[in-house]
Amino acid sequence: MPFNAIPAEDFLNREPELNYLKGLSKLKANALGGDVFLDGARGMGKTELQKQLYRILFWENNVVPFYYSFKTANLKGTYFAQDYFTGFVRQYISFVKKDPSIANNVAEPLQRLMPTISSLGLYWLIDCIEDFQGHVNKNDFYWQLVAAISAPVMAAQKMGKPVIVMLDDFDEAAHLYESSLGDAHGLISLFGESMRNRLCPHVITGSAGALEPIFTDHSLIGMTERMRLGPLPEDLAIALFRAHLTNLKITCAPGVQLEFLDLLRGNPFYIKNLAKAAWKMQKNVITEKDLIECYSFEVSDGETAFYWASVFSRYVKNPAQSKAMLKLLMHAIENGGIEDGKRLSMVSGLGEAETETLLNALTTSGIMRVKDAVLHDFIHCLYMKEIEGRNVSDAREKIEAKYIQEREESCFELVIPMSSNAELVVAKAVEQIGKNINLDAEFLNYLQLALIEVCINAIEHSGSYEKKVFLKFITRPDKLEIIVENSGRPFSLESIKEVPVEEKMRLGMKRGWGYKLVHKIMDSVKVERVNDRTRVILTKNIDNGS
Amino acid sequence: MKSVQFSVASRREGDAAIIYPKGYLNNLSGENLVIECGIYIGKGITKIVVNFSETDLINSIGISMLLQIIEDLKNIKGTICCTNMSKLLRDTFEMLGLMQHMLVFPVESDALTYLKTGKL
Secondary structure: OOOOOOOHHHOOOOHHHHHHHHOHHHHHHOOOOOEEEEEOOOOOOHHHHHHHHHHHHHHHOOOEEEEEEOOHHHOEHHHHHHHHHHHHHHHHHHHHHOOHHHHHOOOOOHHHHHHHHHHOOOHHHHHHHHHHHHHHHOOOHHHHHHHHHOHHHHHHHHHOOOEEEEEEOHHHHHHOEOOOOOOOOOHHHHHHHHHHOOOOOEEEOOOHHHHHHHHOOOOOOOOEEEEEOOOOOHHHHHHHHHHHHHHOOOEEOOOOOOHHHHHHOOOHHHHHHHHHHHHHOOOOEEOHHHHHHHHHHHHHOOHHHHHHHHHHHOOOOOHHHHHHHHHHHHHHHHHOOOOOOOHHHHHHOOOHHHHHHHHHHHHHHOHHHOOOHHHHHHHHHHHHHHOOOOOHHHHHHHHHHHHHHHHOOEEEEEEEEOOOOHHHHHHHHHHHHHHHOOOOHHHHHHHHHHHHHHHHHHHHHOOOOOOEEEEEEEEEOOEEEEEEEEEOOOOOHHHOOOOOHHHHHHHOOOOOOHHHHHHHHOOEEEEEEEOOEEEEEEEEEOOOOO | OOOOOOEEEEEEEOOEEEEEEEEEEOHHHHHHHHHHHHHHHHOOOOEEEEEOOOEEEEOHHHHHHHHHHHHHHHHOOOEEEEEOOOHHHHHHHHHHOOHHHOEEEOOHHHHHHHHHHOOO
């Protein structure tokens, strides 16, 4: 329902977008604007922006707002037409009478509203209802849809007052059907007429991937502009979280910086859910550690988990597909993306064709492209439960341990060119990093040597066109981990043969010492291939006792 | 770690040549070291002392160059003495099994005394 928007004072940082949308009907009337597609990550507040716009327009009285959220249950054309049409009529009367309860009372049949409509003198609306009912009585599928979709245009023309049509999850309209799923492609294009009308700007949300073919439909092409909703800046994200906590009567412990919120990347939906999780977990005074605890609840069992589980369920038809999708997503997270090839069907456990269908669905949904730590943690939790057979508390413990550990670690990243003596820059950097964590000065010399060797190996043998080496230094109280990555020719430790010095001299082989040194210096050396990159992971345990 | 530009200096003392590599011993500087030693070997010198007091860092390519010098001297039944090595350098050579192919002395004078008298 459009009236269940959050308080305007808690809706932060969207004033420019709101102002633009408020003026959209004027822009469209002057052919300076058209319809707007709200683009942004899930949870970024697209629906909320529509609802806030609705509330403003409702009370300002210059433009009639109409909000409709597509529902999976109403994709049968006749159900949709009925729902859309009655929804519009209710919201229109509600607007004219300035009585939100009329819009909210979805159970009241239109017939009961007839006296109100008459009293308002909206006789054209009565005609409209009767016409629609006529199409229903004649079981005229096509005209039911057309009458419903064009109702806002009709109202705008009759009253001379623009109607802003807000269509939430509009991509679902691509699945409208007559009697069974998929039997009537292209019904979404019936919106074209309404969207073209100068008195009816449309504000649309939906998956960008799914809507792309819709906007390129010849009836809708070129009519829509994209408005990108970015994340809240860090300070506003914290302010929003604090506002939610205040509403829930929760306070922050003294000195709490709420640094953990960085993980939510300014996503208002996640921020709200985390605050609610704190409330559900009966926290009165919250600490950073509590946040991690609440977060693990959210991604395993909370509203965020429920939300993502619902999104996932759209793309799978049975439990086998669900597990396969989970395996593919986990594979993508662990490998920084998904590569082509037959190996994926081995990952998913399904046949090649079914795997491809699943991948296409995931690509269209946009889930695959999302670099969202919260989504990744949700997937990880679900994977632990569904694939590894762990219980929820185990999964939560894992997530908590990850972030508690991360809080104790610091991370440095460095990129060097594959050029002469660039490895010395790395040696210099690791020297300072080592000093920062009080590494033994003598060991630091060895560490420099090991890193120089790994870098030289990458520079000399990779044949990389990128000509860059990427390094990441992760320091923890008990361990130093260095990740060295480069594109180019694959390399594996198995390819290195141990040859004694005498043999080297005899054979005239004087090279090939590097990894021998690296192995002697580090506690662990691992080499992985990630897409087109070779990743070397060097680990050194830090003995705090010595 | 100091960031000194590599250079190599040398001098002759009696029938021995003393080489002073300075800075980071890698492929390019290693080649210079091989050339410098080669000049003396070409003049008939079979005793070479490499004083590492100013070598702050070495990589595996530099080590392979050193192996070349060891091999060149071995072919003419010569002797290589390494002196003033840092612990890192000593340990590195140790790790790679190079120590048995060279004579190691704490300081240059010890190496020269040995080469002159055959005694430590």
